[in-house]
Amino acid sequence: MNKIYNPSKSTWAELLKRPTQTVADIETIVLDVFDEVQAEKDIAISRYTQKFDQVNLSTILVSPQEIEEATKQVDQDLKEAIQLAKSNIEIFHAAQKTTKITTKTSDGVVCWQEKRPIQKVGLYIPGGTAPLFSTILMLTVPANLAGCKEIVLCTPPNKEGEIHPAILYTADLCGVTKICKVGGIQAIAGMTFGTETIPQVYKIFGPGNQFVTVAKQLATKFGVAIDMPAGPSELLVVADDTANASFVASDLLSQAEHGKDSQVILVSTSKKIIEEVEIELLKQCSVLPRKEIAEAAIANSKLIYVENDPEALELINEYGPEHFIVCVKDEEFYIDNISNAGSIFIGNYTPESAGDYASGTNHTLPTNGYAKQYSGVNLDSFMKSMTFQKISEQGIQNIGKAIELMAEAEGLQAHKNAVTLRLESLK
The missing domain is CATH 3.40.50.1980 (Nitrogenase molybdenum iron protein domain)
Incomplete structure (x- = not known):
């Protein structure tokens, strides 16, 4: 994987590009x-x-x-x-x-x-x-x-x-x-x-x-x-010295094996964890049945070191990952402040695979940065919200004048007339 240390913000847009066609x-x-x-x-x-x-x-x-x-x-x-x-x-x-x-x-x-x-x-x-x-x-x-x-x-x-x-x-x-x-x-x-x-x-x-x-x-x-625009799978892990390197590597590979155009990223405040994860990636990938696919995805992926949690969070929100795993001591900081992510997995014993299969949350999630404006699939995705209203004689008298004034100001006389006729009928 590509290792990047302390990237300047001016390089983030290029650094965080997905390996997808337009x-x-x-x-x-x-x-x-x-x-x-x-x-x-x-x-x-x-x-x-x-x-x-x-x-x-x-x-x-x-x-x-x-x-x-x-x-x-x-x-x-x-x-x-x-x-x-x-x-x-x-x-x-x-x-x-x-x-x-x-x-x-x-x-x-x-x-x-x-x-x-x-x-x-x-x-x-x-x-x-x-x-x-x-x-x-x-x-x-x-x-x-x-x-x-x-x-x-x-x-x-x-x-x-x-x-x-x-x-x-x-x-x-x-x-x-x-x-x-x-x-x-x-x-x-x-x-x-x-x-x-x-x-x-x-x-x-x-x-x-x-x-x-x-x-x-x-x-x-x-x-x-x-x-939603749901394309090739992606995963971002944030980890510090409290993370288990073998767990982190296994999570990265679990998404990398989806397809050659998948992308996985590790953001860490620990150079030690980055080195350990890189070793684990090579070891675990070598025995995977889908090794060729995972290796191709790993080539599109990054190990990124930053100095502190606030900078890591800013970078993660800029990326807007489909899946986001939090393996750090101060997990509440990320839970409270993450703005852009499809689904969040917290702690060393919460693999992304759990959400993919059996924990209960939905795994159909926005990719390619669309987590900035889209939700993952949920019950409301299969429903439409419909509004109803019922206005009594008293009700039209209470709000009718306001409607007339607003309709006239917009130059929509027929809108005004629809209210005026009703008000006059009640005189």
Whole structure:
């Protein structure tokens, strides 16, 4: 990893760059796929599945028989682990439910807010180098708690035209209404426009590579909402002499193995920890099955030494990490003052892996600095807030004059008339 000592603030922007392409670099490719899927629907989907996944499918829809067979293939211990994770995720997200909020703003004027589910949602589940069945839990559990009526899942097939058994088992366990064997840009396009097989949805959720991320962003141009721009995974650890170097290295590698375009960063006030972590990284990485991927990600990553906690915090807030691990003596300083991070993990015994799988929090989080303005997926991500109001005769008399004056000042006479007619009827 690249080691940097006491970087000046003028170098932070360059130092903290992500190893990702810009939207402009791949927007043309994405739009070409969108145009063809919009025009040709399933025909275009099949053509791009052949091109990108090297498989020719007679149907992209997963059958009940495939789900039944997949369920038999999943080890019982793994099923129980998935069920435990599902339970914890349900507990945490159910606690996020809010009741109807009602208030009287003036005599005779009652306003209230209620939440309603987004009726049709689409889930994108990566299945390439790692079949992320855990993401199904993170998305379907809050979708079901919210009351979404239609949950469509798209995930890429392997070269045999199959979906990983754990993905199918988890999707079935969590009540997905339709599973389609389609990945990449064409999956996002299918859920954006709808095809003969893939339903059109109102909002798309889920992580993916840079092409999927850009496709989701461009889907918003066609009236489809997205959870957030969630691209390649990233992790930042802040550590001092109280940290365990082997733990820190294992956390950095847990994100580095996601993909070659992932990024991991250690920020430390201890040169000793930086040296120890670097040694542990080499040792642990050498035995990983995904060593090649992790090594490529490590090449994009940094070990950064700074003099003190306030400077470390300022740098971390500038970066806005997706995952942020705090392994320092004065952890309260970071807990109280962190402004930009997707999900925070506190202490030597809180690995980021816990949030990825079974602690209960959601692992679908903003990357690429979007933690500065986006939240991670939560129960409200699957709902809309709707406002209501009811005004009595007394109420319109109390606020009517103010409405008339404001409407007239804006030059909107019809707005004023709508109130004036009512006020005159009460004289």
